[in-house]
Amino acid sequence: MVIARYMEPKLKLVSSCSTMRDGIAAIYKYKPELLFLNIAMPDEEGHSLTEYFGNTDVEVIYTIEKDAEALPGSLPVSGDYVLKPVNPADLQMVVKRYELKKSPRAFRAQIENMVLNLGMGADVNHKIALPTNYGFQMEQVHNIMYCEADANYTRIHMFNDHILLVSKSLKTVEEMISRDFFFRIHKSYLINLNFLKSYSKDKGFSVTLDNGTVLPVAMRKNEEFVRTITRK
Secondary structure, eight states: HHHHHHHHTOOOOOOOSSHHHHHHHHHHHHHEEEEEEEOOOOSSSSGGGGGOOTTSEEEEEEEETTTSSSSSSOSSSSSSSEEEEEHHHHHHHHHHHHHHHTTTTHHHHHHHHHHTTTTTTTTTTSSSEEEETTEEEEEGGGGGGEEEEEEEEEEETTTTOOOOEEEEOHHHHHHOOTTTTTEETTTEEEEEEEGEEEEEOOTEEEEEEEEEEEEOHHHHHHHHHHHHHOOO
């Protein structure tokens, strides 16, 4: 492959998959930092693969056929891309952009670890440092109504209807926030129990928040969720 030929040892190719099923298995097995994903796959559209690993911190570079209908400006996903057949110079350029994007991560990780060690996320009345593409946004935890997974990002919905896009997965955000006041009701949603208005078993499980937002409760989470809210 072009990656193995031109990018090693900078990049180490750990797996090459031709089907969605194999790709999902490889991602969970190897936990890669970078994924080259073909938009057109035999069994499903490539970009839908991100739905299966929204809680992992993996960067995606899409590979697109030059004659594909989906041009870069109209892709159904956000992310970098390289055209196929892959030119080594284009590959090196897109990897360089990935490196530049990745470079602040170590610094941000140190800050986040410091925040966690200080216990800023342990008390619902404390502020928490939420990482964005431009630095950090300080927000009081009790103002967070719910968090929504968006591929490798998280949308933080505040009580005042403000939405903050955070450059971390929902799993990472969940680890930063007090679990005494928040509950992961679904792979895509983490809610602040203080904003819970009602719970419904009609036509599936769902919750309604104080602002009228209705969110699904996953079946595998339902029993634990009911135990949690009836304890309070």
